[in-house]
């Protein structure tokens with residue numbers, strides 16, 4: 059466990075968030091998951107929080123602490139939600155009420171405390187709107203010294219958005235937070251739609267899981283099946299896959315700036331990569347552009363198998 063990367067996942071589960079969490083839990087020798095912090099996004103905060111804990115219960119990993127964060131974006135009283143995950147956020151799959159409890163500390167304070175207590179700092183993986191992360195950076199100005207790297211899902215640098223013609227969901231919901239994070243000076247790996255639109259599974263993947271006689275596989279297969287029909291992309295798992303096997307991805311150094319405001323352009327990620335467009339600016343992230351989708355599917359399969367080998371999903 060000594061080489062495992064100390065990691066916090068900040069998320070809004072969300073089916074693809076759930077798959078990302080399971081992928082991390084299937085690779086605990088590589089990813090030391092110190093906490094899951096929740097934010098409003100795909101569904102309201104009360105649901106993202108319950109869903110994160112339902113996923114931990116499903117994986118039999120009730121030792122990971124879960125913290126509630128912000129219930130709405132910085133500048134708007136209510137954030138936009140996503141219909142891709144169903145009204146409950148997990149594709150309507152029948153999962154029991156969570157046994158894992160919520161910790162009393164606010165996510166912003168938990169991120170700060172855990173990062174400071176970790177020698178060498180943490181890797182922070184935001185895979186929902188960036189509200190918690192941005193406010194943690196504002197509240198604790200020297201927190202950035204305790205964050206090794208931010209590996210995030212957000213943006214659409216070289217193509218259209220998914221929630222508006224210009225913007226990707228996570229950045230559109232809280233563009234101000236996205237801009238604070240992108241300007242933080244912390245090393246950032248940015249997984250936007252440019253790469254996550256390539257992260258497609260074979261339809262047989264979820265069908266095979268759903269047909270299994272293992273309850274864990276069945277549940278994951280049903281979740282993926284419900285999600286695939288609305289959004290076929292494994293956005294958030296790309297972030298975790300990169301921590302496990304960066305050789306699956308290619309990236310380019312870029313300066314990414316976020317468009318603010320309230321209209322369809324809010325949260326648009328404007329990327330500059332060439333010397334001509336960068337001008338005096340310096341790159342503020344590595345913008346990931348390509349994934350080996352077959353390799354990603356193999357890694358996901360192996361991660362789920364590793365969870366099952368650890369005893370998850372077998373009848374008591």
Ligand code: BDR
Pocket residue numbers: 072073074075100140142185186211220226227228293294
């Ligand atoms: C992002 O939006 C959410 O719906 C997904 O969970 C992912 O984080 C993709 O745009």
Ligand code: CA
Pocket residue numbers: 069070071072074075099100185186294
């Ligand atoms: Ca998400």
